[in-house]
Amino acid sequence: MSTALMKKRRNPSEKGQAIAKLIMEQYQPKTQEDMQIALKDVFGPIFEAMLQGEIDNHLGYSSNDHSKKET
Known part of the structure; x- marks a missing residue:
């Protein structure tokens, strides 16, 4: 694959590194x-909320909205 098609990797943010460190320490x-x-435990609820x-x-x-709906 040519380098023109490859995305440039960005450096992880400090927040991202801190979260990764906490995951590694806890799990x-x-x-x-x-x-x-560990990743399912951490990211599962995030993806569920997004969906x-x-x-x-x-x-x-x-x-959970039980009010009358217009159809």
């Missing part, structure tokens, strides 16, 4: 599977 992964579990926000935006109301 202390020894294997690839341990790391996958729920997309669904709410697409539908025009929250999934």
Whole structure:
């Protein structure tokens, strides 16, 4: 692949490095599977919240909204 097509890697931010350090300290992964579990624990709720926000935006109301809807 030519270098023109490759994106330039950016340096991790201080916040990102601090979060990565905390994940490593808290989970202390020894294997690839341990790391996958840690990443699922950390990022799973983030992705769920993002997807729920997309669904709410697409539908025009929250999934827990019991008010009358215009159809």
